[in-house]
Every structure is written in C-alpha cells, then in structure tokens.
Amino acid sequence: MGEYIRMLYAIKKEARTFQSDFYRKNAHGVSEAASRGHISCVSTDGRNMGVWSLTTAGQLFLQKHGGAK
DSSP states (O other): OHHHHHHHHHHHHOOOBTTSHHHHHTHHHHHHHHHHTSEEEEOTTSOEEEEEEEOHHHHHHHHHTTOOO
16 A cells, blocks of 8 residues: 555656656556546546646545655
8 A cells, every 4th residue: 555655645746747657667556546536637627638647536545544745
C-alpha cells in the first residue's frame, strides 16, 4: 500500500503527460489508480487533458491513509 500512496502523492504534486518516464515505470499502479477512480485524465467538462491528475476520491484516499500533505 505504501508504494501506491507514494505514487498517488507524486501525481498530486505534479501531473505528468501520458508518455512520461514516471508513467512508464508505474504503469501497473497508474492502471490500478485509474480503475479505482483515484486519478483521471478527463476534465470536469469531459475533455481529455493529456495528463493524469488526482481526483477528489484520490485526495480523500490520501487523507484517510496518511499520504496527504
């Protein structure tokens, strides 16, 4: 779980493009976070932003598990 929380916190600090080295190294975690609804690439108006960013659910997860700063 610690690795997952660190990855979410890194995304919270800096949204990165889909093809960044960070996402290549963390492809499994990014897939898991997206499937859980903790990150999204879709803006509130339904458009693809070109980057993954933390969702409200992701922020709440970080707060609950001690990863939010």
